[in-house]
Amino acid sequence: MTFARGLAAEVRKGLLNLLAGWREVLMEMITFPLFYLLIVLFMGRGELRADLLLPVLLGMVALTFIHEQVNRVFWSYLGDIQSGVLEQTYLTPLPSAASILGRQVAAVIAAVPTALAVLTTGAVAISIQGGQLPFDAQVIVPLAAIVLGTCGLALILCGLTLVFKRIEIITQLSVALYAIAGGTLVPLAALPDPIAFLSRLVVPIAPGIEAMRDILLGGHSLAALPTGWGLGWLLTQPLLITAAGVILFNRLEHLARHRGTLGRY
Amino acid sequence: MIEIDALTKVYGSAQVRAVDEVSLTVPAGSVFGFLGPNGAGKTTTIKMLAGLLTPTSGQVRLGGFDVTRQRSAAMAQFGAVLEGSRNVYWSLSAWQNLMYFGRLKGMRKARVAERAQDLLTDLGLWERRHDKVGGFSRGMQQKVAIAVALIADPPVVLLDEPTLGLDVEATRTVKNWIAEQARELGTTILLTTHQLDVAEELCDRVAVMRQGRLVADLPTRELLARFRERDRYEIRVEGAAPPGFDAVTREGVTTISVRVSDPSEVYEVVERLRAQGVVLESLTQVQPDLEDVFLALVNEPSHA
Numbered sequence: 293m294t295f296a297r298g299l300a301a302e303v304r305k306g307l308l309n310l311l312a313g314w315r316e317v318l319m320e321m322i323t324f325p326l327f328y329l330l331i332v333l334f335m336g337r338g339e340l341r342a343d344l345l346l347p348v349l350l351g352m353v354a355l356t357f358i359h360e361q362v363n364r365v366f367w368s369y370l371g372d373i374q375s376g377v378l379e380q381t382y383l384t385p386l387p388s389a390a391s392i393l394g395r396q397v398a399a400v401i402a403a404v405p406t407a408l409a410v411l412t413t414g415a416v417a418i419s420i421q422g423g424q425l426p427f428d429a430q431v432i433v434p435l436a437a438i439v440l441g442t443c444g445l446a447l448i449l450c451g452l453t454l455v456f457k458r459i460e461i462i463t464q465l466s467v468a469l470y471a472i473a474g475g476t477l478v479p480l481a482a483l484p485d486p487i488a489f490l491s492r493l494v495v496p497i498a499p500g501i502e503a504m505r506d507i508l509l510g511g512h513s514l515a516a517l518p519t520g521w522g523l524g525w526l527l528t529q530p531l532l533i534t535a536a537g538v539i540l541f542n543r544l545e546h547l548a549r550h551r552g553t554l555g556r557y
Numbered sequence: 558m559i560e561i562d563a564l565t566k567v568y569g570s571a572q573v574r575a576v577d578e579v580s581l582t583v584p585a586g587s588v589f590g591f592l593g594p595n596g597a598g599k600t601t602t603i604k605m606l607a608g609l610l611t612p613t614s615g616q617v618r619l620g621g622f623d624v625t626r627q628r629s630a631a632m633a634q635f636g637a638v639l640e641g642s643r644n645v646y647w648s649l650s651a652w653q654n655l656m657y658f659g660r661l662k663g664m665r666k667a668r669v670a671e672r673a674q675d676l677l678t679d680l681g682l683w684e685r686r687h688d689k690v691g692g693f694s695r696g697m698q699q700k701v702a703i704a705v706a707l708i709a710d711p712p713v714v715l716l717d718e719p720t721l722g723l724d725v726e727a728t729r730t731v732k733n734w735i736a737e738q739a740r741e742l743g744t745t746i747l748l749t750t751h752q753l754d755v756a757e758e759l760c761d762r763v764a765v766m767r768q769g770r771l772v773a774d775l776p777t778r779e780l781l782a783r784f785r786e787r788d789r790y791e792i793r794v795e796g797a798a799p800p801g802f803d804a805v806t807r808e809g810v811t812t813i814s815v816r817v818s819d820p821s822e823v824y825e826v827v828e829r830l831r832a833q834g835v836v837l838e839s840l841t842q843v844q845p846d847l848e849d850v851f852l853a854l855v856n857e858p859s860h861a
Binding site for chain 1: 601604607608609610611628629630632633635636637639641642643644646647648649653656657658661663664689705
């Protein structure tokens, strides 16, 4: 019961913080769609080309999601370490797993408005060009894989920041790297083989974006995805990242207790 | 009750012993002062007590539960306000903070609300309960932190510098509150402070740490009495300072400071003054306060 209450309280707190920062969310709901339109404009040499709007949109929605989710969890966690509030959460009977899980759920919810704003902008742009945003229920599977893998990544980064100082750069760099080499703007098939291999292996959104493109653009079924490493890897990769996140977080939390770095104020 | 047994923390490859074999017991319902200069190992001890830092060796038990091995049960007994930390979310209101931490401590929603109302009313924050803590004064923020520490009504509370940076009124409120918690509600309170008058006023017992070790652990009165052996007297006399005495003259009144090893020596001093024709105004035995005791303890030559 303590776990459930703690988890619910953590999610609620995350949402209260989201409401408190509504101006920031509003700015992101404007800037990310603008960023998407600008990318399509640049890629289309000044034109919003219909053949670019949808493929870039799928990558951009995933990129927006990972950017929002990872950054929200990471920065709130780092802020709590530096303000000392994280230590207060450890002065409760609540297992730390409930606290970190609650933060992840809240961050997933908090990432949705900006990702939806990008999606809506894309849908409007596509309809203006005379097209229609396709939908296939199978897309839920790669979307869920992206959410899970992203949470795993955030868990790894939170664990690292419990012990090591100044890892903000890793967070910033990793999200920038996904934008370039994660198959978000340019399909992995168009990248050099070693980079495509690494991206499919470790980037939480890469297999999901490939699968979404196969389903929505190519009309393929989940069971027969032509690009990437297939349905098996689409499901396995986020599970592996999350498992690595859980193991690493536990080890680093243990280390933080030994070094006394749960609070750095 | 807090039981600390041979608690030791050694840091890094240099094997720095931040805390060295510290043992003490804080009985239930008492206010225990934990004092020491900066770098003495107080914070390290406190963090081990709170389960935030794993000891190299030794044991801490809160209400009978081992902090390392029975963390959940031990933390259910415990609330803390840590110095230097915000302790609470400044982006949330006082009410939201109390509801959040109450739920983390496993309390039912209705019970948290009831307890939060009592605490905020007692601390004079009820009218401002929906304001963000970030907009509060330092004293009000500290009160919210104390309310959070007490939301689950824990039998053991750690207050690390609870009156630091507070104005006179807020300090008085917090001091009264600490006394009330211990005397009337039976809460065990471990208090660290550099404001030794606060410790002297509130603490039943005081421990002093220096260089990672305990150099004193006695009831406050006994500690003061022990240092009373070094008796000091102040003699106020009319006119200028007589020769051969350690004296200070301010606004026409001279105060002679005399340190004696035996009280009978005071008569000899008075006799010498009378021989010089000095008129006595008053003679007072100087009682050592906790500050004198503290300074004597931390400045003693190290036996290490």
